[in-house]
Amino acid sequence: MAKTCPTTSLPDLPSVRHEVSTALTGFLDAKDQAAPGTELLYLTTTLRAFLTSGKRLRSVLCVYGWQAAGGDGELTAAIRAAASLELFQVFALVHDDVMDDSDVRRGQPSAHRALATAYTDSGGPQGRAEAHGLGAAVLLGDLALVWSDELLHSAVLDPGRLADVLPLVAEMRSELMYGQLLDLQTTGRLTGDVETALHIIRYKTAKYTVERPLHIGAAVAGAGAPVLDACTAFGIPLGEAFQLRDDLLGVFGDPAETGKSILDDLREGKGTVLMALAVQRASSAERKTLRALVGRSDLDEDLAAEVRAILESTDARRTVEEMITERRDAAFAALDDAPFPAAAVAQLRQIALVATERQT
Amino acid sequence: MAKTCPTTSLPDLPSVRHEVSTALTGFLDAKDQAAPGTELLYLTTTLRAFLTSGKRLRSVLCVYGWQAAGGDGELTAAIRAAASLELFQVFALVHDDVMDDSDVRRGQPSAHRALATAYTDSGGPQGRAEAHGLGAAVLLGDLALVWSDELLHSAVLDPGRLADVLPLVAEMRSELMYGQLLDLQTTGRLTGDVETALHIIRYKTAKYTVERPLHIGAAVAGAGAPVLDACTAFGIPLGEAFQLRDDLLGVFGDPAETGKSILDDLREGKGTVLMALAVQRASSAERKTLRALVGRSDLDEDLAAEVRAILESTDARRTVEEMITERRDAAFAALDDAPFPAAAVAQLRQIALVATERQT
Structure with a gap:
């Protein structure tokens, strides 16, 4: 069980992270x-x-959403709800890596690779290692998903309050899966369809990563419609900006800082807004190059440099930077109108800055 | 939404099945x-x-569990809880087929095979079909899992009652996954370990397929500990008997009746009680034959006949028949002591007979 942590002022980022880790370990x-x-x-x-x-x-x-809805005092429920989102995120990552057949996650072997290695290390036959790793990773994701549920149920002890939180969690989960489905259907099919690419990040990231965690935290604190609506007005543009930044970092970032390869997105042929803009604006020679290179599993640093040059020459990179700025500013504007306590507004403004800032 | 169906007598099997199908379609x-x-x-x-x-x-x-706990009148909540178990079962089957890489389920292509075909039919490249089918099936299973949750939450409208049901659902899910893990770790490793094989069917089937559905239905009707305990006393032996029967049908059954191959279990090298008994009692020549044949993906009908002969000569088949009878009788005895209405006892006795009877 997580230890309780009464508080009179808003907790800082390191203490939220620490409390969430403690709750997860205890669970x-x-x-x-x-x-x-x-x-x-x-x-x-x-x-x-x-x-x-x-x-x-x-x-x-999630904890900031709780504070935005006027949550104060006993943090335990908000922390446990937050911890349940972390378990859900592990589910999402592990299954996502299975679906994409990714080797690496957060600088470490992905779950199905790690479990394949564990299998042979424990004497399992090499010939079954890949199939075993895949099966065990599907199961690991399933377990993380159902446990995220249990942790949430144990977080919100008032049955009436839990009944307000559960529909938001249900929405979040269906939305993520809808986004994953779109992603699955478009990956490897290079198009200039910017609208679809934006639609995907709305579901995969803006709602899942930002809006719904804010909503869930706010609902744990008993939020009504005005607070939830303000979370949406802030969360959707911020979430889109965050994903657009992530897409840039996935191609132009510093792997030492981001912990992920800058070749994987290009090798997978991920249908990002960045890539759709480039395809839309490319000359026919450039488009030919993109079609030849993006999605190639053996794409190396030299070939990636050719793709990056086209992302620059078509101004796709610059346009994405502008889109980030617009959305970040919309998120800031939403905060100005939000019925949140001033301290919560200040923290949300800070996180919006950090999540969208250039790191290259 | 499922239509409500007030009732004065206990509903029969066809009407339960019909109402569950209506609830699923509506959802x-x-x-x-x-x-x-x-x-x-x-x-x-x-x-x-x-x-x-x-x-x-x-x-x-699930519906019988509800009746055993004295549920009567409005059936809607029990039917919706039952329907949520069917969605959960689709999740379990789809992911199980991914883990085992099975081609066939219920006489049809398994989900990942069906989705791979749908992908190429819609113009997707052949080279990505298998990976796509696998990814889409993982996602389909995930969706069925989270929707089973939603359907359950919408079934039990009293928050206090829901709070009694949720822990039982959580237990059921963790237990199934524990059983799946054991299955994954033992498949392909032929052993004479009967204890482990029994441990697996307790988790994979006895609890998941029988005990917990009874519990969940009973909890929807507001059952206390005596009713839940009686469900366990009846459900565990019945569930074990049911799986032992299923294992026999998986090797000796009539595919036209069971809808499943009688080669798959042998090809996968499934660690059943039947097989563990045979390995334990086999002569060294027989054991050598079992090790050479069981788990071979190209096992044909002639080779299967050799394996079946050993399952007979070691009396493994006969012992499993005896184990089924013992367990069925234990389930019947538990009904004699159960605090259930007489009509519910009669129905449970009937289902125990049908689920364990010889069909060959």
Whole structure:
């Protein structure tokens, strides 16, 4: 069980992160102890490793949503709701890596790769390692998903309040899966369809990563429609800006800072707004180059440099920077009109700055 | 929405199945209508096809559990809880087929195969079909899982009652996943470990398929500990007997009746009680044959006949028949002591007979 932490002022980022980690550790310790056998350690060890490395963005937004709705005093429920979002995010990442067949996540082997290695290390035959890793990762994701639910249910002890929170969680989950489906259908099909690319990031990121965590935290504090609406007005543009920044970092970022490859997005042929803009504006020679290179699994740094040159020459990169600025400013403007306590507004403004700033 | 169906006598099996199907159709219709785009039809069409073909065993047990706890009158909540178990079962089957890489389910292509075909039919490149089918099936299973939750939440409208039901659902889900993990770890490793094989069917089937559906239905009706305990005393032996029967049918059954191959279990090297008994008792020549044949993906009918001969000569088949009888009788004995209404006892006795009877 998470220890309770009464507070009179708003908690800072490091203490939110620390409390969320404590709640997650306590939950998984209890699961390990209650398990009918030690076999489960095989999955929970990998799950713990994943949970250690997250940035806790959704957690922080959940707690800030709680504060925006006037939550104060006893933080436990908000922290546990936040921790449940982290477990849900592990589910999303592990299954996403299975779907994309990605080798690396957060600078470490992805779950299905790590579990394939664990299998052969424990004497499993090499010939079954890949299939085993995949099956075990699907199961690990499933477990993270159902446990995220349990952690949430244990967080909100008032049944009436829980009944307000659950529909928002249900929306968040369906929205993410809708975004994943669009992603799956468009990946590898290079198009200049900027509208579709924006539609995807609205579901995959703006709602899932920003709006809904704010909503869920706010609902834990008993928020009504005006607060939830203000969370949307702030969260959607911020979430879009955040994903647009992430897409830029996925191609132009510094792997040492971002912890992810700057070749993977190009190798997968991810249908980002950045790429759609470039395809739309490219000369026929440039378009030919993009079609030849983007989506190639053996794309190397030299070929990536050719693609990057086209993202620059078509001004796709500059346009995405402008789109980020517009959306960040819209998020700021929404804060000016929001019925949130001043301290919560200040924290949300700060996180909006950090999540969208240039790092290159 | 499911239509309400007040009743004065206990509903029969066909009407339970019909009401559950109506509830599922209504739920999915609402999901299709509320979707942000038509893309979702891609998954819901496959999901509907899967839901059409089930035997509704868990549904029936859920409704019978509700009756055993004295539920009467308005059936809607029990039917919707039952329908949510069917969605959960689709999740379990779809992910199970991904994990086992099975081609066939309920006489039809498994979800990942069906979705791979849908992908190429819609113009997707052949080279990506397998990866796409796998990714889409993982997503389909995820969606079925979170929607099973939503359907349950919408079934039990009293927040206090829902708070009694949710922990039982959480237990059921964790137990199934624990069983799946054991299954994953033992598949392909032929052993004479009967204890482990029994442990697996307790989690994968006895709890998941019988005990917990009874519990969940009973909790929807507001059951206390004596009713829940009696459900366990009846459900665990019945569930074990049911799985032992299923294992026999998986090797000796008539595919025209069971709708599943009688080669798949042998090809996968599934660690059943039947097989563990045979390995334990086999002569060294027989054991050598089992090790050479069980788990071979190209096992044909002639080779299967060799394996079946060993399952007979070691008396493994006969012992499993005896284990089924013992467990069925234990389930009957538990009914004699159960604090259930007489009509519910009669129905549970009937289902226990049907679920465990010889069909070969």
